[in-house]
Amino acid sequence: MEYVLTTQNLSKAYRKFQALDNCTMHVPRGAIYGFVGKNGAGKTTLIRLICGLQSPTAGSYSIYGIDYKEKSISKSRRRMGAVVETPAIYMDMTAAENLKQQYLLLGLPSYEGIDDLLSLVGLANTGKKKARNFSLGMKQRLGIAIALAGDPDLLVLDEPVNGLDPQGIIEIRELILKLNRERQITVLISSHILDELSRLATHYGFIDKGKMVKEMSAAELEAACRKCMRVEVSSTAALSRVLDSMGVEYKILSDTAADIYAKLNISELTHALDESACELRAITEHDESLESYFMGLVGGGERE
Amino acid sequence: MKNLLSATFARLFKGKLFWIGMLAMGGFGAVATIARARDAYILQDMGYDTPDGLLFIGLTYFLITAAVFDSLFIGAEHADGTWRNKLIVGQGKVQIYLTYLTVTTAATLLMHLAYIGVVLGLSAPLLNPFLTPTKMNVVFFFCSLATVVAMNALMVTLCMLIQSRAVIAVSAMLLAIGLMMGGMTIYQTLSAPEFLESAIVSIDGMPMPSPDPVPNPKYLTGAKRTFFQFLHDFLPGGQALTIGMTGELPESVWRLPVFSALLTLLSTLGGAWGFRRRDLK
Known part of the structure; x- marks a missing residue:
């Protein structure tokens, strides 16, 4: 080049x-x-x-x-x-x-x-x-x-x-x-x-x-900016227990929202959450923005 | 550098600042000459009917003109950030420094000539011819050009090395006033008489006028006098007073252009070196 x-x-x-x-x-x-x-x-x-x-x-x-x-x-x-x-x-x-x-x-x-x-x-x-x-x-x-x-x-x-x-x-x-x-x-x-x-x-x-x-x-940046699922639930505490048990990478955004960096079977997730008395309210596909990529790169935000 | 000169001269002639300077110096010359003609009319036979002493009196105030002009002309480059356009297209900092020195030197010389031109032009119909020898006026004229160049070189150094327009304006004015006041103080010190003619002395405890001249304690002698004389000849404030207020050609008049050239060289070397090392924003 x-x-x-x-x-x-x-x-x-x-x-x-x-x-x-x-x-x-x-x-x-x-x-x-x-x-x-x-x-x-x-x-x-x-x-x-x-x-x-x-x-x-x-x-x-x-x-x-x-x-x-x-x-x-x-x-x-x-x-x-x-x-x-x-x-x-x-x-x-x-x-x-x-x-x-x-x-x-x-x-x-x-x-x-x-x-x-x-x-x-x-x-x-x-x-x-x-x-x-x-x-x-x-x-x-x-x-x-x-x-x-x-x-x-x-x-x-x-x-x-x-x-x-x-x-x-x-x-x-x-x-x-x-x-x-x-x-x-x-x-x-x-x-x-x-x-x-x-x-x-x-x-x-x-x-x-x-x-x-x-x-x-x-x-390259587009490839690096991972797609994720943004979920809204009644409790992210319950969600994190479920995701930890599944061994999935995720990021808690608030008490009721989180980004999940993996392709999950929605039925399995819904079932697991139901067992933990956690309500799944919404799921949307979400691209990681340049902003969050940059913050991840320079240490402005840590993924859990 | 040819392109830089061409662009900077175009900015000089296009802007109002240079023409205001020309008008101010020409106006000063006109006011001074008309005031002399009025004095000649009111105070007949008192020696005010010639332009003697008028031709270079503008030089004693020229430091102020150079300070105002240079601080505004160069200060605008700092304030508008237009140095960047020059550097980005590959012009060197030393070239930029020398260009601004050249252009402002030309501008200040033209302003000085505007004063002299107006005095000569108006005094021809309004006043009698010069009594001072032509040789003296010619020699002082060339000395005055060198002094203007040195004054401008000093101001350019100051204006190029400071990056804030407000600080440049204040500093240039302080330098001009400092040099003028310093020149005046040194001139007065050197002009003190060696002997006092009508001193009061104590004779038998009674204060009495001295029958003989008494040595003046304020009269400088030896190395001290040599040093003060050097400062007077070296600094532009002193040079302006020598040229503007001395009624006769001093023996050491050659020192004036030599010192002007030295001052111009030293300030340019220092200024260009400092500007080259300076981090521009």
Whole structure:
């Protein structure tokens, strides 16, 4: 598999705080790589490093196979665009003026394409409105337009839907999918909004306390997210006795609900519960969410 | 770096800040010249009818101009986070530093020239010609350019190394006022007369005016005077006073551009090194 971005044991310490600890990551070409982690897990630190805003304290990374210490890394960086934390835009300029600045910075020969870029991100009608008067969603989209100005092959987005309203979240999601499908842009997107990420990502990297816990494809994740039966009973105490006697893995959710990670004969279960004077009220098939998988992975929840 | 320069100059000329600075310095020149012409009219034959001493007086306040301009121009980059766009596309931190030094140097020089241009333009019809030798004005003009470059280099170092726009604005203003006050204090200390002409001395227990000049205890001598003179020549606050308020060309005038160049070099080396090592957010 060809990787556009790889990190090898990348570490970053701020004085005594180890923000990134031997983090190894592989972003395949053409992927939407969901970079998942809690707040403070090290997602933004890694993005700051690969964008050249900060230098690693140990380890290395390469973009398009070029190590960050090589001089030609600046050429590789020209092939990437990024929005790190908040969009980097001049607040006293219009959307078009901000893009002109980026075009000059990139040394592009003309301003052709600015209108197309503004249309692509849905800012074609902003006219003379200054960026400071934009909504958060508009600023975010302008940030993405600036990141796209150099026609990059790799787009790095750090928490792009943070603080957006539902409409804004949908717009950004559709834009990312469009860029990936129509322009074959590889996207590295960090987020702690897992449900949103699960609608986009083709690959995942799970980070916790600065360490990469696991990398996997969406297909692998789907396989790993086990299906379960969610049951509602009159007493989970009685249910757990029955399930223990059957040697089945389960998770108690409340006094009356539990997830069972096995295919059980419903008649047998009903009979056993009946003998324990426990009423079975409902059974539904349930997929383990990305969220619960992540929590299981980083130790946020223990299965019994 | 060519692209960086081109983008940054475009931002400079597109924004209002630079033009407000030009207007402010040009306006200051106009007010100063018109006030001199009014004095010449009211106080006839009192020596106020020439632009002497007017041409470089703007330089003594120029630290404030540089502090305000640099803190707002560079502070916006910190506040809006737009350094990131530059670094992400592969520009180096040292290149970015040198670009901002170049652009702000050009801007502050143009503001300084706006003041001088307005003074020269208005004094021609309103006042009599200069009495001071042309050579002195020319030499001081080139010295003033070097001083402006040094003032700006110092401000750029400060503004590039601090990441908060509010802290930059306060720090730059404090540095400007500190350098101006320091320059004034050193200038006054060095200007103290060696002897006091009308000192009161005690003769037979009675306070009497001294018949002879008395050595001034506040007059600096030896190594102390050399050190104060060095500070006066080295720091931009002192240089501005020498150029703006001295009526004659000092023998050691060559020290001014040399020290300006040294200050520019040292602050740029330190600033670029610090900015390169700095973790940007």
